[in-house]
Amino acid sequence: MTPDLECKGLTKRFGDFTAVDDVSFSVPAGSFFSILGPSGCGKTTIMRMIAGFQDPTSGDIEIKGKSVLNAPPNKRPVNMVFQHLALFPMMNIADNIGYGLRRKKLPKDQIARKVDEALDRIGLPGIGNRKVDELSGGQKQRVAIARCMVMEPDVLLLDEPLGALDLKLREHMKIELKALQTAFDTTFIYITHDQSEALVMSDQIAVMNEGRFEQTGTGRDLYYRPDSAFVAAFVGESNRWRGKIERVQGNEMEMRTDTGMLMRGATHGRSLSAGDSADIFVRPEAIRVTRDATELEQFDNRITGRVTSLLFNGAASRILVRDATANEEIEVNLPQSGEYASLARGDEVHIGWSGAQGNCFPVGAD
Structure with missing residues (x-):
């Protein structure tokens, strides 16, 4: 037609x-x-x-x-x-x-x-x-x-x-x-x-x-x-990290961010190799937050940090969590169930996400 x-x-x-x-x-x-x-x-x-x-x-x-x-x-x-x-x-x-x-x-x-x-x-x-x-x-x-x-x-x-x-x-x-x-x-x-x-x-x-x-x-x-x-950056909200790829195996990769975090992500078929500079994007809703670290054992990315900001927006509320080692802020969606509505600045939390949720691109691919 x-x-x-x-x-x-x-x-x-x-x-x-x-x-x-x-x-x-x-x-x-x-x-x-x-x-x-x-x-x-x-x-x-x-x-x-x-x-x-x-x-x-x-x-x-x-x-x-x-x-x-x-x-x-x-x-x-x-x-x-x-x-x-x-x-x-x-x-x-x-x-x-x-x-x-x-x-x-x-x-x-x-x-x-x-x-x-x-x-x-x-x-x-x-x-x-x-x-x-x-x-x-x-x-x-x-x-x-x-x-x-x-x-x-x-x-x-x-x-x-x-x-x-x-x-x-x-x-x-x-x-x-x-x-x-x-x-x-x-x-x-x-x-x-x-x-x-x-x-x-x-x-x-x-x-x-x-x-x-x-x-x-x-x-x-x-x-x-x-x-x-x-x-990835323009459509929706994302956490973005830059670093060097240390390992690629099939669709899986590991990257050391510029601030020292070891992060696992996915290539999604893109041409990436060890030693390449890359950016990795993770949506705030892909990250789970909990007070109990044992609830995150199924995730290959796990971080402990403290809440630095609470961004209240009803069902779309978020928090910023500062990583305890790399000193980076990570944006995380709060569950709509309201179970973490009582979180306050300074509270310790644990966050985690699957490597498959990390979209990785070579630097210069914008």
Whole structure:
């Protein structure tokens, strides 16, 4: 089946600076595809090239199998939701949603019908006569999406649309956006620097760094099977140690960290040898904490230390444990059972994890 969007060898240079470097990807019809990366990595430049606001230096952009390189923005079957929404405050909600349809000179009764249908689909029926400033932040987001969707684009582009919202509303709108994408059955291309947004909503995610895609896959792929040290560090939280590999046997390895800790991890098929400098990543939730060291005998990494900080966040609470020998702080998730809720700074604890939970990459593999 022909994908809704396909970019082939997309490159954009500004003088000597390469913002997007030979990026190729395709997005199946009706899917939610996110481009995730830090500020300045090139994700907005890709979005602007798809929309037609910038021309690529080289490469091609196809929508439903047809190149759109020579088409101006208003002739491309795409629409775009910006971070600041750009709703017209002097118009009511119905006029905002129907603005593009009026520009296309559709009959008034057809415009009214399409606007009413869009309001129903975004869960805001009957508010067409209200003003923009009467709406909450989340309602404005839905109106901005409805204004795009009445134009029936093949692809909807969303440029960090949740960036201006407060934390609680952002959390709510993640679920809303995914529900709207499913309801409209339209391909969404979403760019963000917020890993949580991408992980919650996306069918596929591309992690971008310095103009290139580091890895593309599902949220689970990126989180549990990162292809590079950059992805391992950028997606989710991790403890990270650097050191020299002392032994490699099959998929197992031992590394002496720069602070003197002997740590066991896994190569996961990567080419690593004794003597190599390497980074190892361990997720905080992979580490078990206990007051009784005998409970950790099944783990090949075991450390005794003292609690230096308590990071309370409800079910996602964590502690920092300072290793007694290497004097390093290690971030550890607390069990959701609450059995260690009484831990205090200075308490001695024992932590342990399996070597298979340690993702190891050669230094320079970012």
